Amino acid sequence: MKRALISVSDKTGIVELAKELDKLGVEIISTGGTSKKLQEEGINVINISDVTGFPECLDGRVKTLHPNIHAGLLAMRSNEEHMKQVKELNVDLIDLVVVNLYPFKETILKDGVSREEAIENIDIGGPTMLRSAAKNYQDVAVVVDPRDYSTIIEEVKNKGEVSLETKFYLCKKVFEHTAHYDSLIAKYLIKEVGEKDLPETITMTFEKVQDMRYGENPHQKAAFYKEIGKTTGALTEAVQLHGKELSFNNINDTNGALELLKEFEEPTIVACKHANPCGVGSGESIFEAYKKAYEADPVSIFGGIIVANREIDEQTAEEINKIFVEIVVAPSYTDKAVEVLTSKKNIRILKLDNIETKSPSDSLDLKKVAGGLLVQTINSVLLPDEELKVVTDRIPTDKEMDDMLFAWKVVKHAKSNGIAIAKDKTSIGIGPGQVNRIWACKQAIDHAIEHLGEESLKGASLASDAFFPFDDCVEEAYKAGITAIIQPGGSIRDQDSIDKCNKYGIAMVFTNMRHFKH
Structure with a gap:
């Protein structure tokens, strides 16, 4: 040289x-x-x-x-x-x-x-x-x-x-x-x-945050990469206060929980398992929200992920510590709450400033397929601009409408086919990822009965991420005691579902927007 x-x-x-x-x-x-x-x-x-x-x-x-x-x-x-x-x-x-x-x-x-x-x-x-x-x-x-x-x-x-x-x-x-x-x-x-259309060619770049022990399964290699730019409120900005390094599944599941949490403004807890919500509660305080989320499904929350949009206090931390959870994410913690939570060696505690900040509406959602890449803008909208359409003879009460909108937020972030049932700002039954809608509906109802009893469904509201192809879900809802349903509409058999709702005195609302998530 x-x-x-x-x-x-x-x-x-x-x-x-x-x-x-x-x-x-x-x-x-x-x-x-x-x-x-x-x-x-x-x-x-x-x-x-x-x-x-x-x-x-x-x-x-x-x-x-x-x-x-x-x-x-x-x-x-x-x-x-x-x-x-x-x-x-x-x-x-x-x-x-x-x-x-x-x-x-x-x-x-x-x-x-x-x-x-x-x-x-x-x-x-x-x-x-x-x-x-x-x-x-x-x-x-x-x-x-x-x-x-x-x-x-x-x-x-x-x-x-x-x-x-x-x-x-x-x-x-x-x-x-x-x-x-x-x-x-x-x-x-x-x-x-300011291009509005997706580009003819797409080139993206990310920077490695960490190598991981393995991916979704132990035989798969994995690493975590960060998008370059200002990603306020994203998991890449979280500060880990305690616990082991996050795994591939930890990050994927926590991201799913955060996406749902961002739909809520009031104090809310989202419990998540395998990227599906398993318990969601809103209340006057974060403690009340946690109690609701836990009681919604005390079985699935075990070993799951908890995200909160308010500071975790000592009282809430003590409740969380009664079970085993993988991760807790919140915008802040009181000193006593940190002391309580860190008494458990394996729990991961993350602090995420601006946790409520949503991704920009022009952000891209990427899905790798063999030989190619599917690209779409993120699903950033909850409801369309036009007013919701009441299609039944009975108009929902204000409380039913509140519960329907709560369930609609939850079902938006459950894997399709998905059904969510809510009452009193609590998810009392979630049926995600089924190959037909009636199974999802029955699963959500069964979960509510198992954990909260049959009475919990009386006067509850049900949300479906896509239209009812048949009136069988209305039939199951009626048997359970559900009194209000929100769904996109758009099926050639919509009238069958409307007629059955009218027969049973169920209020039904069409959103004219679906929320598939695969």
């Missing part, structure tokens, strides 16, 4: 690397602020202008975009014609490139950043050098990550060069890095343009 080019925005570890290269007799070419920094540290540096024969110009926009640089990077040492040309052109070869890029991500994440500032922080020369060097990885080592500096020094010290295996690994990292960088730029520009 004879010559290196160093130009970095992130100067972490760069002085130490340059000093080691200088000791090994490697010539160092550098630019702008990097050159100044290295010279201040007493390191011998060749200014980029001395190589190109052209001054840095346009406020530093043009420094390295020159044949003397790129020919030195792209010339293949094994190609006689290449070697002949660079000699004739008096181009010196470059064996090592150490470059990281203008801080575009950090720029766009700043509050109040202007479009002009963001655009100015799009690096041009840096990615070009990286790609040139990486394309010629057989002859040029190229480093974008300060964590790789020690590997470079060790190999150059011991072998006089960087091994081909390491060069190829670094090449891979370069193209990951530049793809990530370009994806950030594209995402920013798409948002600035």
